[in-house]
Amino acid sequence: MNFDPVSEAERIKDEIIAWRRDFHMWPELGYEEERTSKIVEEHLREWGYSIRRVGTGIIADIGKGTKTIALRADMDALPIQEENDVPYKSKIPGKMHACGHDAHTAMLLGAGKIIASHKDKLNGRVRLIFQPAEEGGNGAVRMIEGGALEGVDAIFGFHVWMDLPSGIIGIRDGPFLAGAGVFEGRVLGKGGHGASPHEAIDPIPIAAEAILAFQTIVSRNVNPLETGVVSVTSVHGGTAFNVIPEEVGFRGTFRFFKPEIGELIQKRMEGILEGVTKAHGGKYELNIEELTPPTINNPEMASFARKVAQKYGLEYGEVRPTMGAEDFAYYLQKVPGAFLALGIRNEEKGIIYPHHHPKFDVDEDVLYLGTAMEVALAFEFLR
Numbered sequence: 001m002n003f004d005p006v007s008e009a010e011r012i013k014d015e016i017i018a019w020r021r022d023f024h025m026w027p028e029l030g031y032e033e034e035r036t037s038k039i040v041e042e043h044l045r046e047w048g049y050s051i052r053r054v055g056t057g058i059i060a061d062i063g064k065g066t067k068t069i070a071l072r073a074d075m076d077a078l079p080i081q082e083e084n085d086v087p088y089k090s091k092i093p094g095k096m097h098a099c100g101h102d103a104h105t106a107m108l109l110g111a112g113k114i115i116a117s118h119k120d121k122l123n124g125r126v127r128l129i130f131q132p133a134e135e136g137g138n139g140a141v142r143m144i145e146g147g148a149l150e151g152v153d154a155i156f157g158f159h160v161w162m163d164l165p166s167g168i169i170g171i172r173d174g175p176f177l178a179g180a181g182v183f184e185g186r187v188l189g190k191g192g193h194g195a196s197p198h199e200a201i202d203p204i205p206i207a208a209e210a211i212l213a214f215q216t217i218v219s220r221n222v223n224p225l226e227t228g229v230v231s232v233t234s235v236h237g238g239t240a241f242n243v244i245p246e247e248v249g250f251r252g253t254f255r256f257f258k259p260e261i262g263e264l265i266q267k268r269m270e271g272i273l274e275g276v277t278k279a280h281g282g283k284y285e286l287n288i289e290e291l292t293p294p295t296i297n298n299p300e301m302a303s304f305a306r307k308v309a310q311k312y313g314l315e316y317g318e319v320r321p322t323m324g325a326e327d328f329a330y331y332l333q334k335v336p337g338a339f340l341a342l343g344i345r346n347e348e349k350g351i352i353y354p355h356h357h358p359k360f361d362v363d364e365d366v367l368y369l370g371t372a373m374e375v376a377l378a379f380e381f382l383r
């Protein structure tokens with residue numbers, strides 16, 4: 001590469017920030033990213049990319065050759081009312097870019113611009129994937145079904161990261177984000193008068209017993225050297241002080257890093273409900289859905305990313321794993337790659353609120369570093 005991606009990215013730093021602010025002011029929820037994707041598409045067309053649409057998602061290719069590297073950004077916002085008092089505050093009531101996907105889109109757009117201006121130096125193809133609906137919508141799956149990974153040899157994605165100081169690139173081998181599932185169940189008893197429990201089958205103590213027993217799955221069934229989460233986050237039953245209800249409903253989520261732990265959690269939930277309800281003469285229903293697999297970085301790709309960061313003087317470090325989930329996992333199930341973090345925490349600027357918080361914000365001054373890393377990854381991979 002006969003240009004410096006860091007200084008080129010720094011040169012368009014203000015443009016990246018302006019894009020981010022524009023997306024921030026006009027947030028769109030999953031699968032509704034019409035405006036955002038239109039802006040992205042217009043720029044990419046102007047810079048010479050060939051475009052394929054997958055709904056509100058975009059697959060944009062540039063360059064020719066046998067090798068292809070994909071870079072991915074997500075574009076969706078969250079149903080949150082923004083509480084920041086900033087000039088670029090969300091103009092849409094109840095919607096906000098509270099996870100930083102506005103920054104991801106802007107960073108990758110910046111990378112797209114720089115890559116296009118050096119397309120004659122590409123020894124292969126760069127594919128930019130701008131996907132919809134990362135937040136619980138599994139937009140990655142739609143993009144893969146739409147052909148986003150066809151012919152792709154490696155994939156990288158960035159997430160801005162509140163857990164890292166501003167400007168540090170977090171690179172991790174192996175599991176980074178957890179796999180996630182949701183469950184919804186009902187404990188079925190027999191309703192009756194609150195004063196005559198002997199004539200009823202009270203689902204409330206049965207549900208209470210089962211929910212407490214769920215807490216023994218991680219503490220007693222999962223190997224202590226492994227990790228998992230079982231959280232019952234909603235319980236509802238009964239309407240009156242003197243009526244034993246027919247049923248109690250509950251919902252929640254579970255998290256895991258290894259598929260076998262995810263399976264163990266599901267099996268134990270079923271077993272506990274079956275045993276506890278049977279012991280008290282009740283019945284149960286349980287629906288479990290695995291939403292997202294764990295995001296597991298390919299160690300070779302992670303070490304390639306470290307070498308690239310080092311070569312261009314980009315500061316990088318370890319990033320802690322989190323039990324949050326990310327649909328980038330689906331790409332990594334099919335193609336080697338790594339999901340990277342860009343630190344955006346800046347105490348001096350008051351940028352300290354966690355992802356999905358109404359006061360979440362990003363340190364915009366470091367976004368160009370993400371752009372630089374994306375450009376560097378592309379050119380180094382295609383050498």
Ligand SMILES: [Zn+2]
Binds near residue numbers: 098099355356
């Ligand atoms: Zn999020």
Ligand SMILES: [Zn+2]
Binds near residue numbers: 099101159
């Ligand atoms: Zn996110």
